[in-house]
Amino acid sequence: MKSKHDLTITDIRVIVSSPGRNFVTLKIVTKCGLYGVGDATVNGREQAVAAYLKEHVTPCLIGRNAHEIEDIWQYLYKGVYWRKGPINMAAIAAVDVALWDIKGKAADLPVYELLGGKSRKAIATYAHATGSTIDDTLDKAEALFAQGFTAVRLQTAVPGLKASYGVLGDKKDYFEQQSSRPLPPEEPWSTRKYMNSIEDLFRQARSRFGTEVQLLHDVHSRLTPIEAARLGKMLEPYDLLFLEDAVAAENQDSYRIIRDHTTTPLAIGEIYNTIWDCKELIQNQWIDYIRTATTHAGGITALRRIADFAALFHVRIAPHGAPDLSPICYAAQAHLGIWAPNFGIQEFVGFGSDKSNEVFSYDLTLTEGMIHVGDSPGLGVDFNEEAAAQYPYNRSYLPVSRLEDGTLWSW
Ligand code: KDG
Ligand code: MG
DSSP states (O other), rough: OOOSOBBBEEEEEEEEEOOOOSSEEEEETTTTTTEEEEEEEEEEEHHHHHHHHHIHHHHHHSSSSSSSSHHHHHHHHHSSOOOOOHHHHHHHEEEHHHHHHHHHHTSBBBHHHHTOSSSSEEEEEEEEEEEHHHHHHHHHHHHEEEEEOOOOEEEEOOOOOOOOBBBBBOOOOOSOOOTTTTTTTTTEOOHHHHHHHHHHHHHHHHHEEEEEEEEEEOOOOOOOOHHHHHHHHHGGGGGGGGESSSOOOOOHHHHHHHHHHHOEEEEEOOTSSGGGGTTHHHTOOOEEEEEOOOTTOOOOHHHHHHHHHHHHOOOEEEEOOOSSSSSHHHHHHHHHHHHHBOOOOEEEEEEEEEEHHEEEEEEEEEEEEEEEOOOOOOOOOOEEEHHTTSSBBBOOOOOEEEETSSSSOOO
């Protein structure tokens, strides 16, 4: 069918800005004036994606028809000898999401309608409660439950360690700009101290909040498979919705060991770039939730495939939703989440800061812990280039982790 709009791509802009934290944003403009936006943020490696997009991707797309999402995806994936990888896949994701945005605008339909329509009224989310003590964490969780959230991820500083995941010593958390530290901050890690303290957090949480609420926890890949198996067993009485990233699974077989020992549901995937990274985990039913993000795993086209594949094996999607994913990523995942028959839950840490809200607008609303997706055409998200220009890029790193004897560990 001939489109009534001329969707020839005439201009592509890559904008790196820092409205509170760094974001890489792609804007694809077509001849008829319709444009779309995509997110290409890779936390701590922003300029690498921007350079890849500018030098190697965007020149190949000028003059192409923006309707040809699938062929452009294949061209940038299969057509490039060097497949996969976080930088490449974030670049593909940004292009893909911007093209879906354009297609929706051209059709005058929200993207979820193009995917097959809504499977639910709104999207369930889980929020974060991270504290320096158990009481602090549980007070924060209580405030979230009072706001209407029904699922909360609990993280607490490990007693005896100077800093812990999400709770850096100076009270800045890792989500924020670490501009006071030109080099990556360092966090100590002790599996023994962690294993000795973690059960208490969940024991106290269940005794304070009862069994109705959903609890989650992110290990952030600090354990070995057999340690993770022990943790899963230890936490079984507290009925987690899922235990996230118990083990870094470059070796997907690691999850078989955990699965053999515990019924605690398992989630992984936020650093995965393609379906190949999670294929064995899914087809062997070693996990329950796959957490790949549109920005890091090749966009809506790729996540739709992962979701459909996962559905065959009773695995649900629970996309990554930390603050380093821009509102454009959130919008893309909201459209996927409202459609996917096997949607599980969306991680949610707020729609952004005051600064990022000057730069991004979106047609999503949160009520009682559920995200409602508006019916604006495309993704309903926009990016204000003038406002972004006030916030130049600010080099920033994620922390690194070391054992107490100095050995480098997974952060
Ligand atoms: O950039 C890294 C963060 O997005 C990540 O540490 C957050 O693990 C995370 C989560 O589950 O949100
Ligand atoms: Mg995580």
